[in-house]
Amino acid sequence: MNDFPDPKNVYEKRIVAFLDILGFENLVKTGKVQEILAVTTDLEERFSTLEKLGKPIELSVFSDSIFLSDRISGDGFSVIRLIEYVRHIAAGLFWKGILCRGGILIDQVYHKNPIAFGPALIKAHYMENKIAVYPRILAEPDVITHFLNYANSRAKLTASAGKNGTFRTDFDGMEYLELFGPNHLGKHADSGLLTDTIYRPAWNIISKKLSECDDTRVRQKLVWFKNYLDASEKDFGNCRITVNKH
Structure with missing residues (x-):
């Protein structure tokens, strides 16, 4: 008899983001303590912010990688929330001289910090590691769709204006986050x-x-x-x- 739970009862559909801090390994090897502390301090601030918000977003850190996820809300606000949170992390790191790349998508995952596993994590890591290449944070089409649906539901935010200020289309046709x-x-x-x-x-x-x-x-x-x-x-x-x- 198999005592393992059915994956359908473990996973849930979430919007996820996988970020890789570029050059972090080299910072460690070269002993650049101040730069390392800048990164860790920034992440500590993010954890603190999440705690104040009641942790609507799960956030886990694996060495030089960051994994975030949020439940898909009925009105689509959670998609906006995670996108903005990712953007604040990436921009915050940039002002400390650190670049990152990553991927944002929607799929099945189990994520309760510090534990995370499932198809969404695997796909997001692949997206970051094999597709992004440059210091950009890619977004899959269904993420854009959820974003536009939310934008259309708000009278003061047109879908086109919201998309143009949030995503850009790169030379290879990939959509990425406007920092x-x-x-x-x-x-x-x-x-x-x-x-x-x-x-x-x-x-x-x-x-x-x-x-x-x-x-x-x-x-x-x-x-x-x-x-x-x-x-x-x-x-x-x-x-x-x-x-x-x-």
């Missing part, structure tokens, strides 16, 4: 044009990395990110934001 732009300010942003408050500081970070890098494979990833910044700035650089600091 910056008007839909994401982040704690780095200040009042003014995005060219001045976001893109110029970001470009300086990438330029510095390029000037210090002689590894061809790493340079390819940095050049991709620079091209992304150029394209994003072309679309959103003239957007003006006002940040209330009081």
Whole structure:
């Protein structure tokens, strides 16, 4: 008699994201303690935020990888929530000089931190490891569909405007997460044009990395990110934001 539970009763359909922190292994090998602490401190802040929110999102960390998931809510808000959370993590790491890549999809998984397993985890890891290649976070079509359905249900958010500020289509036809732009300010942003408050500081970070890098494979990833910044700035650089600091 088989005492193992039926997978149908263990797994649940969730939106998941798998992120890989690029260059983390090299940071460890070269003993760059400050950079490592910057990453771990950022993740500790994310855990703290989740606890304050009652942990609607599950988050697990495996060495240099991050796995997140959320239940699919009836109105689709959980998809928006996870997308924004992933974007905050990726952008937060970037301002500390760390790039990441990953994949977002919807499938069956068991996830109760720290334990996670199932088809969604396997597929998301494959998406990150074999398809993303560059420091981008890919999103499968059904994630985009859920996002657009939620956008259409909100009178103040048109689907096209929401998608254009949240996802971009790359040269290979893959949809990936827009880290910056008007839909994401982040704690780095200040009042003014995005060219001045976001893109110029970001470009300086990438330029510095390029000037210090002689590894061809790493340079390819940095050049991709620079091209992304150029394209994003072309679309959103003239957007003006006002940040209330009081």
